[in-house]
Amino acid sequence: MFTNQEIRLDLLKQRAFNLRWAAVPEGVIPLTAADPDFPCAPQIAEAISKYASERYFSYAPAEGHSFFRESVARFHTNKRHVVTNPDFVIAVDSAAYGILMTCKAFISEGDEAIVFNPVDFLFKYSVESCQGVSVPISVPLTPDGMIHIEALENAITAKTKLICLCNPLNPTGKVFTKVELEQIGNLAIKHKLIILSDEIWSDIVFEPHVYTSIASVSEAIKQQTVIVTGYSKSYGLAGLRVGSVIAPNEKLYQQMLLASDHQSTTHGCNVLAQVAVKSALDDCEDWLQGFVKHLKNMRDICVEDLNKIVGINCHAPQGCYLVFPAITDTGMNAETLQTLLLEKAKVAVVPGLSKWFGDRATGHIRLSFATSEEILKEGLNRITKVLNER
Amino acid sequence: MFTNQEIRLDLLKQRAFNLRWAAVPEGVIPLTAADPDFPCAPQIAEAISKYASERYFSYAPAEGHSFFRESVARFHTNKRHVVTNPDFVIAVDSAAYGILMTCKAFISEGDEAIVFNPVDFLFKYSVESCQGVSVPISVPLTPDGMIHIEALENAITAKTKLICLCNPLNPTGKVFTKVELEQIGNLAIKHKLIILSDEIWSDIVFEPHVYTSIASVSEAIKQQTVIVTGYSKSYGLAGLRVGSVIAPNEKLYQQMLLASDHQSTTHGCNVLAQVAVKSALDDCEDWLQGFVKHLKNMRDICVEDLNKIVGINCHAPQGCYLVFPAITDTGMNAETLQTLLLEKAKVAVVPGLSKWFGDRATGHIRLSFATSEEILKEGLNRITKVLNER
Numbered sequence: 110m111f112t113n114q115e116i117r118l119d120l121l122k123q124r125a126f127n128l129r130w131a132a133v134p135e136g137v138i139p140l141t142a143a144d145p146d147f148p149c150a151p152q153i154a155e156a157i158s159k160y161a162s163e164r165y166f167s168y169a170p171a172e173g174h175s176f177f178r179e180s181v182a183r184f185h186t187n188k189r190h191v192v193t194n195p196d197f198v199i200a201v202d203s204a205a206y207g208i209l210m211t212c213k214a215f216i217s218e219g220d221e222a223i224v225f226n227p228v229d230f231l232f233k234y235s236v237e238s239c240q241g242v243s244v245p246i247s248v249p250l251t252p253d254g255m256i257h258i259e260a261l262e263n264a265i266t267a268k269t270k271l272i273c274l275c276n277p278l279n280p281t282g283k284v285f286t287k288v289e290l291e292q293i294g295n296l297a298i299k300h301k302l303i304i305l306s307d308e309i310w311s312d313i314v315f316e317p318h319v320y321t322s323i324a325s326v327s328e329a330i331k332q333q334t335v336i337v338t339g340y341s342k343s344y345g346l347a348g349l350r351v352g353s354v355i356a357p358n359e360k361l362y363q364q365m366l367l368a369s370d371h372q373s374t375t376h377g378c379n380v381l382a383q384v385a386v387k388s389a390l391d392d393c394e395d396w397l398q399g400f401v402k403h404l405k406n407m408r409d410i411c412v413e414d415l416n417k418i419v420g421i422n423c424h425a426p427q428g429c430y431l432v433f434p435a436i437t438d439t440g441m442n443a444e445t446l447q448t449l450l451l452e453k454a455k456v457a458v459v460p461g462l463s464k465w466f467g468d469r470a471t472g473h474i475r476l477s478f479a480t481s482e483e484i485l486k487e488g489l490n491r492i493t494k495v496l497n498e499r
Numbered sequence: 500m501f502t503n504q505e506i507r508l509d510l511l512k513q514r515a516f517n518l519r520w521a522a523v524p525e526g527v528i529p530l531t532a533a534d535p536d537f538p539c540a541p542q543i544a545e546a547i548s549k550y551a552s553e554r555y556f557s558y559a560p561a562e563g564h565s566f567f568r569e570s571v572a573r574f575h576t577n578k579r580h581v582v583t584n585p586d587f588v589i590a591v592d593s594a595a596y597g598i599l600m601t602c603k604a605f606i607s608e609g610d611e612a613i614v615f616n617p618v619d620f621l622f623k624y625s626v627e628s629c630q631g632v633s634v635p636i637s638v639p640l641t642p643d644g645m646i647h648i649e650a651l652e653n654a655i656t657a658k659t660k661l662i663c664l665c666n667p668l669n670p671t672g673k674v675f676t677k678v679e680l681e682q683i684g685n686l687a688i689k690h691k692l693i694i695l696s697d698e699i700w701s702d703i704v705f706e707p708h709v710y711t712s713i714a715s716v717s718e719a720i721k722q723q724t725v726i727v728t729g730y731s732k733s734y735g736l737a738g739l740r741v742g743s744v745i746a747p748n749e750k751l752y753q754q755m756l757l758a759s760d761h762q763s764t765t766h767g768c769n770v771l772a773q774v775a776v777k778s779a780l781d782d783c784e785d786w787l788q789g790f791v792k793h794l795k796n797m798r799d800i801c802v803e804d805l806n807k808i809v810g811i812n813c814h815a816p817q818g819c820y821l822v823f824p825a826i827t828d829t830g831m832n833a834e835t836l837q838t839l840l841l842e843k844a845k846v847a848v849v850p851g852l853s854k855w856f857g858d859r860a861t862g863h864i865r866l867s868f869a870t871s872e873e874i875l876k877e878g879l880n881r882i883t884k885v886l887n888e889r
Contacts, residue, residue, distance in 0.1 A: 117555065125557035127764070132560075148554030157771070158548040164538030165510045166738040166775075168517035168731075202592060202740075205765045234763055341558075348556040348770035350592075373624055374517070375595045379769040380738035381547070385556075 110396070111403035113481035116146050124348070128457060138488040139457040143279070143431060145345045145479040149385075150396040153344065156388035157381050169380045171371035173200025177383040181353045184390045185336070189311070190325040193355055197362040199369055200378035200386075204309045204339030204352040208273075209235040211305045211335050211354070214361075214368035215270045216241035222271035223264055223302075226467035227280060232273040232307075233467070244269070245467055250435070252283040252427045258292040265296065271303050272296070274323060277310040280433045280459075280466055280475045282426020284314055290323040294330030303361075304334040309352070310429045312343040312397060315405045318427040324357065332357050335365065342430070343397055344389045351382035404430050407478040407485055414489040415476075418496050430479040433461070437472040439496065446474060454491035500786070501793035503871035506536050514738070518847060528878040529847040533669070533821060535735045535869040539775075540786040543734065546778035547771050559770045561761035563590025567773040571743045574780045575726070579701070580715040583745055587752040589759060590768035590776075594699045594729030594742040598663075599625040601695045601725050601744070604751075604758035605660045606631035612661040613654055613692075616857035617670060622663040622697075623857070634659070635857055640825070642673040642817045648682040655686070661693050662686070664713060667700040670823040670849075670856055670865045672816020674704055680713040684720030693751075694724040699742070700819045702733040702787060705795045708817040714747065722747050725755065732820070733787055734779045741772035794820050797868040797875055804879040805866075808886050820869040823851070827862040829886065836864060844881035 121130035128141035172178070175195065182195035201207045208231050216222060218240035224232045226245035233243040246264045248256055261272075274293060276285045285293075297304045306323050314320045324331040339352035354369075356362035370376045389397075408425060411432050415423040420439035423432050436446050443460035450456045459465065461473035478485055511520035518531035562568070565585065572585035591597045598621050606612060608630035614622045616635035623633040636654045638646055651662075664683060666675045675683075687694045696713050704710040714721040729742035744759075746752035760766045779787075798815060801822050805813040810829030813822050826836050833850035840846045849855065851863030868875055 117553070120553055120555045121557065124555045124559075124770070126560040127558035129557060131557075142558060144557050149556060151554065154551045154554045157551040161544045161547040161551070161771075163507070163510055164541065164544045165507065165514045166539060166736050167511065167515035167519060167521075167534050168532060168737040169514075170516040170522075202766065202769075203764060205763065209765050231763065231765070235765070346556050347558040350767050350769045370628075373595065373621065374593065375599050375621070375625070376592065376766075377740050379592075379740045379772055380514070381551075381771050382769055 110399045111147055111481070113483040115148060116481055116484070117148065121146060128459070133457050137451065137455045137457050138484060138491070140476040140478065140488055141457050141459050143342055143429070143477050143479065144347050146481065146484065147345065147400070149345045150389065150393040152392040152396070153385045153388045156384050160381060160384045166380060169377060169383070171377065172366060173198065173378055174380065174383050176387050180387040180390045181355070185355060189322040191322050191331060191336070197356040197358065199354040199365060199371070200383050201352045201354050201369065202350045202376065202378050204307065204337050205231050206376070207337035207339070207352045207354045208232060208305065208307065209238060210365060210368045211337060212236050212239045212241060212271070214364045215303050219268060220270045221266060221268045222273055223261060223269060224273045225275060225278065227461070227470040228275045228467060229279045230465050232275070247469060248278065248281070249283060250281060250469065251424045252281055254283070256285070256289050256293070258296070261293065262296055265300050265302070269300065269302055271305055273305045273307070275307045276323065277314060277320070277428030279310060279429055280431055280461070280470065282429045282431055282433065284318045284320060284427040287321045287326060290321055291326050294323055294326050294333070297333045298329055302333065306334050306336045308336055308338040309342055311338065313401060313404060313430055314428040315401070315408060315426070320428065335361060340386050340389055344393065346382070346385055346389070349379065349382040349385055351378055351386055404479065407480070407482065408432070410482065410485060411476065411478045411489065414493065418493055420496070430477055432476050432478065433473050435473055443472065443474050449495065450492055454495040456488045456491050500789045501537055501871070503873040505538060506871055506874070507538065511536060518849070523847050527841065527845045527847050528874060528881070530866040530868065530878055531847050531849050533732055533819070533867050533869065534737050536871065536874065537735065537790070539735045540779065540783040542782040542786070543775045543778045546774050550771060550774045556770055559767060559773070561767065562756060563588065563768055564770065564773050566777050570777040570780045571745070575745060579712040581712050581721060581726070587746040587748065589744040589755060589761070590773050591742045591744050591759065592740045592766065592768050594697065594727050595621050596766070597727035597729070597742045597744045598622060598695065598697065599628060600755060600758045601727060602626050602629045602631060602661070604754045605693050609658060610660045611656060611658045612663055613651065613659060614663045615665060615668065617851070617860040618665045618857060619669045620855050622665070637859060638668065638671070639673060640671060640859065641814045642671055644673070646675070646679050646683070648686070651683065652686055655690050655692070659690065659692055661695055663695045663697070665697045666713065667704060667710070667818030669700060669819055670821055670851070670860065672819045672821055672823065674708045674710060674817040677711045677716060680711055681716050684713055684716050684723070687723045688719055692723065696724050696726045698726055698728040699732055701728065703791060703794060703820055704818040705791070705798060705816070710818065725751060730776050730779055734783065736772070736775055736779070739769065739772040739775055741768055741776055794869065797870070797872065798822070800872065800875060801866065801868045801879065804883065808883055810886065820867055822866050822868065823863050825862055826864055833862065833864050839885065840882055844885040846878045846881050
């Protein structure tokens, strides 16, 4: 599994948008958006086909089908050590919408939310969509750096409502330690804040690192936490648009359901996407383990090759299939380097722009390594050649 | 086709929510939400299975796949006589979201939108979600009544931005005439208003009535019109959550795309839903014709049987698979009658409450007849028996 032979470039060139194969010029290798080059697990396709063959796509429940909610609850109870009531799970059309929903539920005009810097742009974007104020706090640029808990507490004001936790952290690949999570959780309790725990990357963690959900640290912390997750990263289901929101209790569940706008039918989650997730969680554990094992090898290749290039400094991520090398010593900024790599190396990367990750991402680029060894090495060779020939 | 034997009550009881089989007590016939009891066309299930079997569900384009946009554009060009550029089509996760998007694009705080009374609640709901003011104008309660165009013009103020047209009109089953549409369109031109043309019911029109899209009446009217449609009514795809938004030109398209929030990945349309719609529009014309033919027979049975009941007055709808009988002469209000029918007749109907349809729906109930002759007759017999035995 996870060989180059499995990858169907013909299909990727038709189907993979968002800066990927179908959206780049012919001949370019897109190490851009975090979306695997491999086909999904065959069990998922079979589950979809079976459900579709019965030809009923009636209105789903606003909160999601019980088969979905039960599967998600079982997963979080057994694999994340967060005892989860299926009645507090909501099927949503993406983790991105789950983040927005959480902001809608807890942020009113002028309210503040703590947002990491750097982190994926969706947190700031969602807070500001609710007329809230995104308050950036610096988090380590290296995966093994520790969060500065005093800085976090100093950023809390009377208007703070939410701490946005992204664990593992996109783009740096940091996996938070239990000690850090306990510190963050205790601050949330002390200041009566909700923790938005974005766990979309939580399957992609490389040993010896271990994933800890902040909601598993203590019951008191769990009661302050809304978990948001999705299935695009682990299972390659971005186009199905599906995620989960998990509330710890009835009160927060009702607030989240109201914020979802599902009951009016304006939003909701496609039933086949729910079928796919049930299959992913129930039937694809071996497939996922194989994928993570492959990714760990790809990470090692990626880090080793990038560090051989003069001017590039790359730390090994603990989680996520992303590397986030510092590129300042090349003498170029991220956009100049991005353009050079696209034009000369025919490799597309994501520049560490403030608008995508916060201003501390400046001087970095981000590359995804969720591809075959052959494609990854070809991409890295092209980058190496262009940068060494300058 | 469209026989009782085709209906899988076992699956409906697992899958049909939103007041339908899976959401009512055992033994109750739900003539409630507008969602067919029949399985979808087999071609749709096959198209989904084929796409799924290739196991790639990568990120779709924000605006929708080109196969989807081209199919939708071809349909509107050929079947609706609205020459449609695929580049101005957006795949959305429901017609309901299409309505909200249109309001987001054109309504700011305090802006006004003309909303029919009665009509589906989603128009008022969406306008108010954007801090707009929903200005109700009375439309005929009988399908053959004509709109009072002076009343519409009198409702227009300097703050009016939008006319919300629902054609065919849910819940009355009125299909607007070309003359009426021209009058409405000319008002929109004169007052520089956008027309939101909700065409989700446009396939379900009973001869001799003919559907006219307001965007087909003249090029000038088309340029003021955003078409919103969906595929749940015609093809039974509510659970796939899919609709289309069609802008007439680049400027309105860009406004709609911005309002969609698709580019941030917060919202979007599931790829399998897009595959289903392509198959529905390209391969299922015969299936749809058979469905509409069956529905016309069901309408006739429904209207005839209901009118035999003392106190119930039912007009034959020109479009939609809904009847909307006046029930005031029963001496009951709609909620009392709804409860009586649920408890004694074991038939669920939708009461004509102000919150669902506007205050002119008072004294009516709404029934869906998208089922088999056997189930429909059983439901009508039960209603007749209970009301005649009072």
